Amino acid sequence: MTKDKERRFKIDVFTPETLPMERLAEYMLQFAKLLGEPDRVHFIDVDPGSAVLRARVEDVALPKVERRMADASLGLGDPAALKALQTLDEMLANDNAVGQVFDETGAEIISFQGRNRPKPLEYGPFREDGVLEGVVIKIGGSGASVPIWLQDGETVYKHCSARRPLARKIAKHYDVGLLRVTGSGSWVRISTGAWLMRSFEINDFEVLDDTPLADVIKKLHGIDGSDWGEDSIADLARIRSGKGLN
Amino acid sequence: MVVFDANFLIYFLDPKIVGGVGNNPRIDHLVATIQKTGERIVVPTPALSELLV
Numbered sequence: 001m002t003k004d005k006e007r008r009f010k011i012d013v014f015t016p017e018t019l020p021m022e023r024l025a026e027y028m029l030q031f032a033k034l035l036g037e038p039d040r041v042h043f044i045d046v047d048p049g050s051a052v053l054r055a056r057v058e059d060v061a062l063p064k065v066e067r068r069m070a071d072a073s074l075g076l077g078d079p080a081a082l083k084a085l086q087t088l089d090e091m092l093a094n095d096n097a098v099g100q101v102f103d104e105t106g107a108e109i110i111s112f113q114g115r116n117r118p119k120p121l122e123y124g125p126f127r128e129d130g131v132l133e134g135v136v137i138k139i140g141g142s143g144a145s146v147p148i149w150l151q152d153g154e155t156v157y158k159h160c161s162a163r164r165p166l167a168r169k170i171a172k173h174y175d176v177g178l179l180r181v182t183g184s185g186s187w188v189r190i191s192t193g194a195w196l197m198r199s200f201e202i203n204d205f206e207v208l209d210d211t212p213l214a215d216v217i218k219k220l221h222g223i224d225g226s227d228w229g230e231d232s233i234a235d236l237a238r239i240r241s242g243k244g245l246n
Numbered sequence: 247m248v249v250f251d252a253n254f255l256i257y258f259l260d261p262k263i264v265g266g267v268g269n270n271p272r273i274d275h276l277v278a279t280i281q282k283t284g285e286r287i288v289v290p291t292p293a294l295s296e297l298l299v
Contacts, residue, residue, distance in 0.1 A: 212281055213277050213280055213281045214267075214277055214278075214281065217258050217267050217277065220258055220259050221259070221260075221261035221267075222261075226259065226260070228256075228259070228260040228262060230262070232256050232260045232262070232263065233253070233256060233263065236252055236253065236256060236296065236297075239296065239299055240296075
């Protein structure tokens with residue numbers, strides 16, 4: 001008679017009939033990572049009723065699996081198990097679900113808060129005037145306010161817009177040249193501390209000069225009346241130290 | 247993004263500096279690299295203020 005044990009992961013909002021196969025696979029992957037011991041843990045099936053993923057843990061691996069889950073639930077142990085625990089909780093929250101891990105007798109080992117966990121603090125939205133720079137990579141729409149995408153390097157601002165007359169002018173610069181747009185943005189501060197731009201209404205723009213840097217420096221050098229003195233670097237040092245100044 | 251303080255910005259503004267732009271391989275290489283990569287140059291307000299004093 002086998003001494004293998006079961007570990008069951010229950011998701012309350014799904015049944016085997018309603019649980020999408022791809023989502024099942026994602027849950028199985030994270031459940032497997034939480035259990036660890038990949039060579040000694042085997043999938044059995046999904047129980048009817050609420051979706052219950054059943055895994056068989058070989059007797060020899062049970063102490064390690066138990067220790068791994070106990071550590072993870074305390075925020076200790078293998079980072080991979082901790083990550084799996086957090087990911088499962090995230091997935092449950094996104095599915096508006098809660099979950100539990102049971103043993104074969106029905107005793108609860110881990111409880112996932114899922115949808116019941118405290119909502120992360122988010123501030124805003126706040127409206128503030130601002131400036132963005134980028135190349136117009138998408139523009140067009142049917143409403144009075146025309147959606148515009150600006151690309152600045154790897155960052156793409158997808159929530160910009162402008163009134164139609166201004167949008168027509170901006171459209172002439174589609175995919176050519178760097179624009180600096182000014183306007184009013186709506187921002188929220190998310191739980192991680194990062195600021196996210198929800199929208200940006202463009203009020204004006206200018207085309208940035210793309211003169212080569214070396215030519216710009218020549219122009220700067222040629223400005224009359226700059227009068228830097230004989231040793232501008234020494235002047236800077238004097239300003240900082242205060243020595244030699246009246 | 248690169249940030250220039252007053253110590254470096256002065257090379258862009260004062261043509262009389264010995265070993266400045268056009269006469270300093272290291273600075274010229276930096277200028278060429280910034281031009282090539284399209285890197286953005288940021289001048290902090292305090293650095294600009296220092297030069298305007």
